[in-house]
Amino acid sequence: MSMFTTRGIKVGHDKRTSTLQPVRIEHCQTVTLLMKQHIGAPCKPAVKLGDIVDRGQIVGDTDAALAAPIHASISGVCKRIEMIRVPSGEDVQAVVIESDGEMRPAANLEPPKAETREDFFAAVRQSGLVGLGGAGFPAHAKLRSACGEANILLVNAAECEPYITTDHREALDKGDNVIAGIRAICAHLDIKDAVIGIESNKGDAIEKLRALSLWNSSEGLKISVGVLPSRYPQGAEKMMIDSLTKRTVPLGKLPSAVGALVMNIGSVAFIGRYLQDGKPLVSRTVTVDGGAVHTPMNVRVPIGIGLRELIEFCGGLDHPPAKIILGGPMMGSASPNLDTVISKCNNSLLLFTREQAEGESESACIRCGKCVAGCPMRLMPCVLEAAYRTGSTEILRRRDVAGCIECGSCSFVCPAKRELVQRMRMGKRLVREEDERRREAERT
Numbered sequence: 001m002s003m004f005t006t007r008g009i010k011v012g013h014d015k016r017t018s019t020l021q022p023v024r025i026e027h028c029q030t031v032t033l034l035m036k037q038h039i040g041a042p043c044k045p046a047v048k049l050g051d052i053v054d055r056g057q058i059v060g061d062t063d064a065a066l067a068a069p070i071h072a073s074i075s076g077v078c079k080r081i082e083m084i085r086v087p088s089g090e091d092v093q094a095v096v097i098e099s100d101g102e103m104r105p106a107a108n109l110e111p112p113k114a115e116t117r118e119d120f121f122a123a124v125r126q127s128g129l130v131g132l133g134g135a136g137f138p139a140h141a142k143l144r145s146a147c148g149e150a151n152i153l154l155v156n157a158a159e160c161e162p163y164i165t166t167d168h169r170e171a172l173d174k175g176d177n178v179i180a181g182i183r184a185i186c187a188h189l190d191i192k193d194a195v196i197g198i199e200s201n202k203g204d205a206i207e208k209l210r211a212l213s214l215w216n217s218s219e220g221l222k223i224s225v226g227v228l229p230s231r232y233p234q235g236a237e238k239m240m241i242d243s244l245t246k247r248t249v250p251l252g253k254l255p256s257a258v259g260a261l262v263m264n265i266g267s268v269a270f271i272g273r274y275l276q277d278g279k280p281l282v283s284r285t286v287t288v289d290g291g292a293v294h295t296p297m298n299v300r301v302p303i304g305i306g307l308r309e310l311i312e313f314c315g316g317l318d319h320p321p322a323k324i325i326l327g328g329p330m331m332g333s334a335s336p337n338l339d340t341v342i343s344k345c346n347n348s349l350l351l352f353t354r355e356q357a358e359g360e361s362e363s364a365c366i367r368c369g370k371c372v373a374g375c376p377m378r379l380m381p382c383v384l385e386a387a388y389r390t391g392s393t394e395i396l397r398r399r400d401v402a403g404c405i406e407c408g409s410c411s412f413v414c415p416a417k418r419e420l421v422q423r424m425r426m427g428k429r430l431v432r433e434e435d436e437r438r439r440e441a442e443r444t
């Protein structure tokens with residue numbers, strides 16, 4: 001058995017929205033479109049104050065290779081262009097559009113030409129797609145880098161984080177788009193093997209995907225379903241590759257180093273649909289859950305909608321939220337308030353009550369070793385944390401802090417509630433900054 005199938009931790013699932021089909025928000029008053037909703041270079045506004053915009057029109061773009069354009073998610077007028085502080089603490093430029101209530105689509109939206117490989121990459125770039133599982137890597141750049149390297153496509157439907165059910169719904173509701181996306185990606189990258197990886201706790205989706213895979217496999221393309229154990233974090237790229245292919249991605253390398261291309265199921269379904277109708281990425285499904293919200297549900301939202309407007313759609317708040325998380329409880333980002341917006345990467349909004357959020361104050365490490373046993377990458381989080389606190393980049397390097405996939409398992413199991421994953425992130429940054437200083441010194 002692969003080392004990764006036995007590593008990781010058991011977490012509560014709390015996926016009570018998995019039976020709820022997404023409900024679409026047809027109208028919203030305002031959207032705030034961040035010019036950076038992806039890994040890479042920020043976009044520059046392509047509209048100015050007072051411009052009338054249509055839904056699907058590009059409002060931000062850049063010439064940088066690692067980026068994806070931003071499209072208007074409603075029709076209306078450009079009211080402001082301003083700097084917004086996002087939950088990570090970064091200040092990001094944003095285009096604010098006030099709705100005219102029409103949701104008028106842009107006139108030039110039509111299925112893209114995708115006859116050649118270059119056409120296909122250009123179309124995916126034009127669609128604005130970034131990894132919808134939360135990573136936000138521009139999809140065209142991922143596909144391009146895997147070209148000629150990957151011989152297997154892994155469709156990530158694991159959705160191992162508690163609460164979130166958007167991928168589960170994608171499998172149940174958009175199976176045909178998933179298959180169309182797999183076909184297009186495999187045809188253009190000359191891949192003959194696709195596996196949909198999904199955790200064993202999603203029986204209805206497994207059944208549906210298995211039937212679709214069987215009907216749509218051919219001599220030139222084998223599609224199958226790989227059932228993963230329900231252990232967190234099975235959805236982490238490296239774990240999924242190891243579990244489904246028994247290939248181990250070396251430290252510091254990308255999945256393409258072992259011939260794998262991993263894409264989130266929502267991203268694959270989006271490609272399948274986009275090639276048919278040419279509608280860019282202007283909306284996404286978000287799971288809204290937690291004890292503080294009146295009606296937990298899956299909602300199809302215009303990208304850039306404010307949290308307050310989204311919560312209002314879900315019946316408002318029953319309690320003041322003590323903790324607001326964008327993304328899952330393990331890897332999501334906490335927001336200090338509701339003054340932020342949904343971006344392309346946000347698959348979930350969690351609003352926890354005081355009882356759900358309590359018990360989070362840190363105490364001293366009791367050296368129980370639970371973080372070591374729970375780490376899927378076989379790291380020693382307690383040792384790395386101590387190294388970060390003393391600023392020892394030598395120990396951080398020797399103990400492979402760069403191998404941390406920031407899954408949050410160590411923080412979850414720690415009885416002392418130590419914020420280990422945050423310190424892993426900061427430890428990695430410390431090492432990166434030291435590397436940059438060295439390179440700079442060598443240059444001068």
Ligand code: SF4
Nearest residue numbers: 375404405407408410
């Ligand atoms: S050290 Fe990193 S990879 Fe290991 S459990 Fe913690 S967050 Fe996950």
Ligand code: SF4
Nearest residue numbers: 365366368369371414
């Ligand atoms: S789990 Fe927490 S208390 Fe236990 S060794 Fe790790 S850091 Fe220390």
